[in-house]
Amino acid sequence: xxxxxxxxxxxxxxxxxxxxxxxxxxxxxxxxxxxxxxxxxxxxxxxxxxxxxxxxxxxxxxxxxxxxxxxxx
Numbered sequence: 399x400x401x402x403x404x405x406x407x408x409x410x411x412x413x414x415x416x417x418x419x420x421x422x423x424x425x426x427x428x429x430x431x432x433x434x435x436x437x438x439x440x441x442x443x444x445x446x447x448x449x450x451x452x453x454x455x456x457x458x459x460x461x462x463x464x465x466x467x468x469x470x471x
Contacts, residue, residue, distance in 0.1 A: 425456045 429451060436447035454462075 421460070422456050425459060 432451040433448060436444050436451055439447055
């Protein structure tokens with residue numbers, strides 16, 4: 399009888415682990431898509447485009463995202 403309970407617990411732990419990775423995965427996926435768009439541009443514009451796309455790591459993005467926003471005046 400313990401097996402169904404432990405299986406449920408394992409599934410819940412897996413779901414929590416995947417939820418933590420989801421934001422990073424979406425961020426990296428969006429970044430890769432933007433890089434692909436940069437590579438479709440003329441050679442002179444590719445480097446500038448890639449520099450804009452790659453200026454912020456996920457860790458920096460996440461820190462910025464989790465800080466409270468200042469009210470607009």
